[in-house]
Amino acid sequence: MRLCLVIVLIVLVACTKDPSVQDLRVSNEHNLTQPHIQFLGVGGWLLHWKGEGLMLAPSFSNPGLFGLRGVPSPLVLANERKIDKAMREVRGFGDVQMMLVGHGHYDHLLDVPWIVEHYMPGATIYGSETVKHILHGFDGLNEVQVVDVPPGKMARLRKPGESGPLMREGEWITSEGGHIRVMPIESEHAGHVAGLNLIPGGYRQDLTKPELSLWRWKPGQSLAWVIDLMDDKGEPVYRIHYQDSAATPPFGFVPDFADKKAIDVEILCASSWIQVPHYPQRVLERHRPRMVLIGHWENFFANDPHEPRLLVGQDVRAFIQVVQTTVGRHVPVILPAPLSEVAFPRPEKKPPL
Numbered sequence: 001m002r003l004c005l006v007i008v009l010i011v012l013v014a015c016t017k018d019p020s021v022q023d024l025r026v027s028n029e030h031n032l033t034q035p036h037i038q039f040l041g042v043g044g045w046l047l048h049w050k051g052e053g054l055m056l057a058p059s060f061s062n063p064g065l066f067g068l069r070g071v072p073s074p075l076v077l078a079n080e081r082k083i084d085k086a087m088r089e090v091r092g093f094g095d096v097q098m099m100l101v102g103h104g105h106y107d108h109l110l111d112v113p114w115i116v117e118h119y120m121p122g123a124t125i126y127g128s129e130t131v132k133h134i135l136h137g138f139d140g141l142n143e144v145q146v147v148d149v150p151p152g153k154m155a156r157l158r159k160p161g162e163s164g165p166l167m168r169e170g171e172w173i174t175s176e177g178g179h180i181r182v183m184p185i186e187s188e189h190a191g192h193v194a195g196l197n198l199i200p201g202g203y204r205q206d207l208t209k210p211e212l213s214l215w216r217w218k219p220g221q222s223l224a225w226v227i228d229l230m231d232d233k234g235e236p237v238y239r240i241h242y243q244d245s246a247a248t249p250p251f252g253f254v255p256d257f258a259d260k261k262a263i264d265v266e267i268l269c270a271s272s273w274i275q276v277p278h279y280p281q282r283v284l285e286r287h288r289p290r291m292v293l294i295g296h297w298e299n300f301f302a303n304d305p306h307e308p309r310l311l312v313g314q315d316v317r318a319f320i321q322v323v324q325t326t327v328g329r330h331v332p333v334i335l336p337a338p339l340s341e342v343a344f345p346r347p348e349k350k351p352p353l
């Protein structure tokens with residue numbers, strides 16, 4: 001069964017396409033002033049705010065079968081040379097204190113141990129219980145703090161029979177300097193083929209060694225994140241929403257916060273969007289962001305970040321059209337090249353009291 005699935009995947013993705021085939025405009029800016037965000041490729045992003053940094057788990061190794069571009073490998077191993085090469089183009093990672101992980105699949109977690117251990121040993125990794133169990137298998141992380149998010153601390157959907165708002169608030173986690181705070185949100189993982197998640201499940205016990213098989217990198221509870229960048233008085237200046245997988249609405253939605261602060265930047269996941277009904281329309285209708293960034297849009301099997309290609313069957317152009325139609329022409333929708341930067345919009349003016 002698994003062999004068949006692998007063969008199907010190989011046939012599906014072996015022919016990679018240049019983004020120009022879909023007439024896509026790929027943003028590719030560098031050396032911007034703050035505030036900006038750097039796209040690291042796949043689900044990875046990096047932002048800085050008032051001397052503190054936050055990274056959303058990147059994926060640089062991106063193994064391919066026999067190194068072939070576009071072909072997934074059943075064995076996955078962090079490629080230290082490739083990570084180090086990419087990190088040379090990652091600006092200002094030294095201030096990163098928070099590394100947020102959305103789920104445990106290898107394209108979101110495989111490189112995290114090496115990156116944190118070698119580039120940001122003071123950072124704390126936040127993820128689900130499964131993510132913590134997987135990371136336990138990495139010796140080098142003994143000195144690194146890994147914090148799991150128990151279900152009671154994440155924002156979550158109202159359960160059947162419960163009264164109150166659609167999404168219940170979770171707990172904020174605030175950075176050491178106090179200028180960044182994040183909240184995990186109960187989310188969901190899209191299916192890969194025909195609505196099926198080919199690598200489901202999670203772990204309830206610590207692993208004792210790093211997993212080599214692609215099938216053993218289980219997702220666990222998927223988390224979306226809301227990220228607030230705050231001023232010196234503790235008021236949010238920017239509110240960012242991040243999903244590293246398409247999710248059935250209302251999974252991943254931001255709760256109704258008392259401060260009524262709107263979402264400034266919405267970070268969406270293009271991969272498998274077509275597998276999820278009403279994604280991304282519903283999340284955009286609820287959040288009404290001022291800017292939309294598209295991540296996880298490129299073929300990551302043995303990829304070259306400087307020559308991003310599309311996955312076959314990944315209609316990124318249609319995805320962008322759906323996004324733009326939903327948010328309106330006045331909202332910028334940006335498809336960034338891996339390792340490029342995107343400037344944040346100007347802070348929203350507060351309404352007069």
Ligand SMILES: [Zn+2]
Nearest residue numbers: 103105189245
């Ligand atoms: Zn995944």
